[in-house]
Amino acid sequence: MLKFEALTKEFGQLTAVDSIDLEVPKGQMLGVIGRSGAGKSTLLRMINRLNDATSGKILYEEDGKVIDVNQLTGQELRNWRAHCAMIFQQFNLVLRLNVITNVLMGRINYNSMLKTMIVMFSPAERAFAIRALDRLDVSAQALQRADTLSGGQQQRVAIARALVQEPKILLADEPIASLDPRNAQIVMEALRTINQEDGITVICNLHTLDTAKKYCDRVIGMKLGKMIFDGHPSELTDEMARDIYMGGDEEDEEFSAAITSTSLEN
Amino acid sequence: MSGKLADLTPEMIAAERERFPRVFSMTMKARATHFVLWVGTPCLVLYCLDRFGFFSEKFWGSFGRLGIMFSQMFPPTGWEYMDEYTYAIGETLSMAFIGSLVGGIIALPFAFMASKNMMPVRPVQFSFRRFADVLRASDYLIWGLIFVRAMGLGPIPGIMAIIVIDTGILITLYSEAIENIDRKPIDGIKASGGGRLEVIRFGVIPQVLPVLLSNALYMFESNTRAATILGIVGAGGIGFLLSDNIRAFEFSNACTIIIMIIIVVYGIDYLSKRLRERFIYGDRVSQGHDRPMERVMAKMKD
Numbered sequence: 001m002l003k004f005e006a007l008t009k010e011f012g013q014l015t016a017v018d019s020i021d022l023e024v025p026k027g028q029m030l031g032v033i034g035r036s037g038a039g040k041s042t043l044l045r046m047i048n049r050l051n052d053a054t055s056g057k058i059l060y061e062e063d064g065k066v067i068d069v070n071q072l073t074g075q076e077l078r079n080w081r082a083h084c085a086m087i088f089q090q091f092n093l094v095l096r097l098n099v100i101t102n103v104l105m106g107r108i109n110y111n112s113m114l115k116t117m118i119v120m121f122s123p124a125e126r127a128f129a130i131r132a133l134d135r136l137d138v139s140a141q142a143l144q145r146a147d148t149l150s151g152g153q154q155q156r157v158a159i160a161r162a163l164v165q166e167p168k169i170l171l172a173d174e175p176i177a178s179l180d181p182r183n184a185q186i187v188m189e190a191l192r193t194i195n196q197e198d199g200i201t202v203i204c205n206l207h208t209l210d211t212a213k214k215y216c217d218r219v220i221g222m223k224l225g226k227m228i229f230d231g232h233p234s235e236l237t238d239e240m241a242r243d244i245y246m247g248g249d250e251e252d253e254e255f256s257a258a259i260t261s262t263s264l265e266n
Numbered sequence: 267m268s269g270k271l272a273d274l275t276p277e278m279i280a281a282e283r284e285r286f287p288r289v290f291s292m293t294m295k296a297r298a299t300h301f302v303l304w305v306g307t308p309c310l311v312l313y314c315l316d317r318f319g320f321f322s323e324k325f326w327g328s329f330g331r332l333g334i335m336f337s338q339m340f341p342p343t344g345w346e347y348m349d350e351y352t353y354a355i356g357e358t359l360s361m362a363f364i365g366s367l368v369g370g371i372i373a374l375p376f377a378f379m380a381s382k383n384m385m386p387v388r389p390v391q392f393s394f395r396r397f398a399d400v401l402r403a404s405d406y407l408i409w410g411l412i413f414v415r416a417m418g419l420g421p422i423p424g425i426m427a428i429i430v431i432d433t434g435i436l437i438t439l440y441s442e443a444i445e446n447i448d449r450k451p452i453d454g455i456k457a458s459g460g461g462r463l464e465v466i467r468f469g470v471i472p473q474v475l476p477v478l479l480s481n482a483l484y485m486f487e488s489n490t491r492a493a494t495i496l497g498i499v500g501a502g503g504i505g506f507l508l509s510d511n512i513r514a515f516e517f518s519n520a521c522t523i524i525i526m527i528i529i530v531v532y533g534i535d536y537l538s539k540r541l542r543e544r545f546i547y548g549d550r551v552s553q554g555h556d557r558p559m560e561r562v563m564a565k566m567k568d
Binding site: 100123124125126127128129130131139142143164166 | 270271274278279281282283285286288289290
């Protein structure tokens with residue numbers, strides 16, 4: 001179980017994440033929605049410590065052991081990062097390396113520095129990487145350079161890289177914001193499948209309401225760094241959505257759920 | 267499959283190896299390349315060293331003489347010639363400055379002609395590239411010798427040599443910068459109805475200007491170093507005094523000159539590095555009209 005206690009992140013004057021308390025049980029698929037700049041990405045990036053919290057706690061509890069994420073350093077921090085894999089809006093593959101090497105990057109934490117430097121991975125790891133690619137239907141491209149793939153394929157390779165990390169948590173930072181509707185659907189379904197088959201906790205930042213409603217067990221809404229909604233997707237009324245997406249200077253504008261949605265239904 | 271690496275059986279691994287043999291092991295060709303690189307290169311280096319006599323008594327014995335030379339360098343002397351030295355250093359700097367400035371400007375139009383994306387007529391573009399290659403093919407000293415023969419001793423042949431090489435290198439560096447620009451802003455200008463010149467003015471120049479300036483400044487650094495040795499062939503600058511003193515076994519005078527060269531070159535490197543950083547990472551907020559040259563001038567001032 002992942003637990004935030006009064007988690008706060010400040011960038012100078014700006015409070016990007018404002019005192020968030022939250023518990024995410026193991027195996028949940030959690031959607032985080034909100035406008036650009038609401039603090040969704042910062043929240044995610046604090047979990048794997050790409051950004052450090054200003055104050056508050058992130059605790060991970062499993063088998064009676066508690067990890068205080070903010071206190072991790074060195075090897076322990078790298079182990080933690082391997083255990084909460086991340087996928088990004090821009091996929092963040094190493095474009096000049098081939099697909100299989102990109103996926104094997106997910107194993108670097110499990111191997112000695114010397115071995116990874118000369119790309120020496122065991123046959124089992126290589127087979128594991130191919131099977132991860134198989135699962136996302138991109139194994140045919142295993143030996144191609146990553147920059148020859150389309151955006152949707154690249155994101156699937158990124159998910160395969162995350163999978164071979166054998167993570168406990170999968171953080172997805174706007175995974176479909178750069179994809180067309182068809183690829184967005186494939187990627188979201190892959191995340192959902194991984195969540196259900198492997199029991200991996202998925203925390204997913206999303207721009208669009210209907211995607212969150214369709215795929216997530218639970219949705220939280222963020223606005224100006226604060227969490228203003230936490231509940232089952234079905235509880236997310238138009239009223240609530242208006243609150244999350246509107247406010248301040250745009251009060252008068254007519255809100256329609258259609259604005260915030262790219263429908264994934266065929 | 268649901269994912270645990272530990273659940274993989276040897277049969278599964280073998281099956282994947284069957285499907286994707288190249289994921290598991292390199293091709294024979296790749297193996298041969300690796301072998302040549304990792305075994306062949308060191309062998310070649312050792313062979314060359316041996317042929318040049320690096321493993322001979324003569325080479326290892328010469329370190330003693332080198333030590334004596336260095337010991338004779340200290341303490342540095344020749345302070346009474348300071349006026350002469352300072353004048354020569356000033357000449358060196360002026361040569362580098364004029365040569366870099368003129369070369370940097372001449373290279374600009376040529377660079378556009380030598381860029382694939384700006385000059386669609388391939389043979390023309392190609393010949394400008396080769397022209398640049400010819401200019402930079404030989405070293406400063408060779409051009410220096412040629413110009414000394416034609417123009418006599420003094421800083422003028424030195425400046426000419428710097429202009430030629432600076433132009434040659436900058437045509438290549440500039441045109442590579444121009445070829446690597448992002449197409450998107452160009453499409454943006456074109457889609458707004460812009461013509462060829464407007465595309466260059468607004469789509470290309472703002473993108474490449476910081477890189478061009480940075481390259482030109484880098485060449486100024488490099489030219490300053492070159493100007494310190496051009497004197498050896500009589501093409502002006504401090505190099506003449508340096509080689510003269512070394513030939514006359516005046517190592518302690520030479521040491522003073524070397525120290526002065528180091529200080530000046532270091533100063534120029536530092537200044538140029540600071541300026542280059544400003545051009546590339548300078549303020550991101552434009553003040554009113556976007557006039558790149560004014561911005562550069564303003565930066566030069568403060």
